[in-house]
Amino acid sequence: MTTAKHQILIVGGGSAGISVAARLLRNGQSDVAVIEPSDKHYYQPLWTLVGGGQAKASTTERSEASVMPKGATWIRNAAATVDPDSNTVICSDGATYEYDVLVVCPGIQLDWNRTEGLQDAIGKGGVSSNYEYDLAPRTWEFIRDLRSGSAVFMMPSGPIKCAGAPQKIAYLAADYWRRQGVLKDIDVHLVVPTPRLFGIPAIADSLDVVAADYGITVHTSAEVTQIDATGRKVTVSGVGENGSDSMLAFDVLHAVPRQSAPDWIKSSPLSTGDANGYVDIDKHTMQHVRYPNVFSLGDAGSSPNSKTGAAIRKQAPVVADNIAAFLASRPLGASYNGYASCPIVTSSHAMLLAEFNYDMKVTPSFPVIDATKPHRGYWYLKKYGLPFMYWNLMLKGLA
Template identity: 40%
Template structure:
């Protein structure tokens, strides 16, 4: 049974939902909106139709009814991006990761198929690329993360050609397995950039799958598998990093920490890395020949967020309270997922729990209820694929670095059962549970299983 956020589902007007005190609170807001030439106004506007945005919009639109919730996103398709590791490894078809956006927008929500160019929290509106202005009483920012391909010189020009690929692109991910099968030996390079990224475990996963493919194809003895990362660890959570360290040693994968990919010279198949372990004041550039290269592009907050008053001045992501997911300055703004400055893993699994907390707090506001706000514990999960039938199920709090494992076993052990669940079962939960607003993470299951867990 999927855990849910308890909400009232009967049709209720906006006037009935707000308490008298809430009405007074919004009197000034309405006046400001009127002065801003709002083209259309909603009770709740959700920016972004990724997993976080759709989860919130699905639940809240059922509560408020038609014409009260808008979802703003220009994309024609929605992608289940965690599946792209399997697509790149030749274990899933790309079509399994893609659905038309129109089929996923909640029936009672309005889909505004456009991009946001400005966030104006002082006057409670957003500006679209077509010049229209959309007003709101509450704003939920779930706009994901911006992929900056041009931050690595030569990457855009090389991508998808002659052995250069990335599982972070819907186009090039479809080339990854082809290039791995065409690989006949030499250097297979894998990179991790100098920036936050979505799914931090993904660069490691494809390195393990590639090494396995080379073994199965009988060319492992001719292949150098090299993982160059800007990070100083193979994985940021030490509880699971020790397992990956053992596996890369067993499988003869070379790990070079503090190596940042800065240039691809596709004309002569060379990749240039900056060694951040060089002595202070010195710059050391190291050039590798490559026969296969999986590049992970640097990533950053979307420009319209970074340039807005909602941004954390240091990181540029939406500045929210890490427990309540409410903005630290604007009480009627919430954010979740990759575009927020929550100090935890930017993963779909994290969004499941974030969405439950956010919806509890937002709905209490909508109904004019005073509650002890729900709090997010930093939960994130990264199913660490280390082979086609091998997986280490990492579940942890990004706030503490300590495990938050669901099942009553040591999840650091490589498991074929968990590999099957991640590849065949979790996608269904994503499509049918998370996006519809019904799945808000494994917290309740963890509580049940905790009675059977022995200390590790």
Template identity: 45%
Template structure:
């Protein structure tokens, strides 16, 4: 069987960043990334594709061009874990062994959980920025629409980039506003949860745009079925302390954010917690049961916002702690729960939500440059012009200056 110092499961935002961060710290490590995908996506760009700002192609690069040189790419899917044997099992039963394992295969978009959705995606006015091939269809529908009803849905938490469902609504509303058709379009935001955004400091700024676009907010509305040809969407409405009801609404266009859960091969593995996510110490990102396993990105159970911005901070934390572990020491770096959600409230302005565990605000910029609780032009320029190159050329290359890990304050394992 093949054996490596470090095996990384998943070559997404977290996986490539952690491989580079490890190499920068310890160039002699024998590292392998296991990922079956030919293409790596910059998913944060998909909101901008759906808003007509980016081209879809700008958000994709070949996996081969991103795997750091010297790191082995095993082009296969992991099917199972055998942590007692320090082994992962690939599709086709090949075994790969490791001294230390990093788990970051992202999460599963559960399109099939909404009745009738898969067969009508990309047709009948049914779209989603959560898929590379569909985000351009969002912009196509927005441009075509002159009147009627547009529904935007949000499933139960946790989801990746919790702001993305409403970002799609704001950018669509803005396009209709600029074209002078907004008054003829009925915007409905149907959210399975009970709040517009989980950190309350950002809600007042967002509510101004909800009002500007005349959007109706329907809380506790969970999408359960779509009939594409009839153009109807069905929601289970579960308000606290009332019997659930079923509501069906007509639409001309609907933007769906799909239900999300841990990938199946993670959920059934010994690494998972009861909800199916990889069970880590939220400070050191080390597995709670298996000492030679770490995890980062969307797949693990720390209560941070699931974003690439979070993975940007997590990758050097994991790398630092693994290198310390190899040297025989205990964990040295800590992750504070940082995540970021640039809410595109109109073309040219962003409400830049940045926060850590417990909703503590963690602004990266002084207030006079960007006040995250207010719509900001500077934050739009950051998102449009700066964050994509920072992602490709700094985060994925393991450049230290943009995410220095915090020193761990208390001794931990």
């Protein structure tokens, strides 16, 4: 079986892997390889707008070849095992790759099977999810066709990518139904495991107003634990002290699966060892806590920031700089402060841009605009500005 050696080996050719590869090559590194099996690359943040009928799925997809940085070696394979003690990654076909520095960023695993009944229900009978490319257009079909009845929007407990996405689609759906004149005939429920709709009080206050304006019943400290597709109902279980159990009927259900690190990472020495199994890193340097030549960023890392593309944009330069320092035997000087941004679309023309760091302190990029309230300008940023920045700047290591 093939054995090859690369100075820097990156596992994952998504937002994180491509951004870091581009930066490393710009910084003068010459031997950078990316392990990525998929021939497609997706701009996932727009899938919410696809599910809400505001964008076409095709605009979120490009070929992986078109985003692979010039100068990077693309290994079209899937990582299956990592042995950090021997500095090797073994792929699913048995090919082995050695490295001096490893960057682990394969993204997050969608655990459809961890919510009872979800795996069998998804994609039909009114049950869909914006968390997959093929399903987001189905979400829009179900929303568009509903004229009366009940709709449930759920968020699971535990870390997930873009924690705002489960509620954004509720607001887009309610906005659409209002414009169609049928919102009064639809009973809308939003089920979240958190005590409030957002971890920052001022933003939670704004979202309370948005939900109330649409007449959405918000179930806090609760999560959907079972889906009965035949009976068209879900079991809601309380989370923590203030949660309560209930049963909700649905005609449309926007489902979000529980999420965790890919299984091959969970079972590896790189894992934190807990149920979610993320790569165990220092939250500021992004360096592994036990293997100094291993770094991780993006959704697979254990850093306690929100798992968003905006977080990756701030993590990538830190990882690239710290790899250069490591290879030169210098102390790691770059530090990530936990910045994340959660663009919460509240209607077909307004968005709230929540930007914050590890301390949950609001850190707005546009201080002149009140960051805790929805604005029309932010909506244009979401639909046009951020995708442009992603394809043309971030993936090229320029932003």
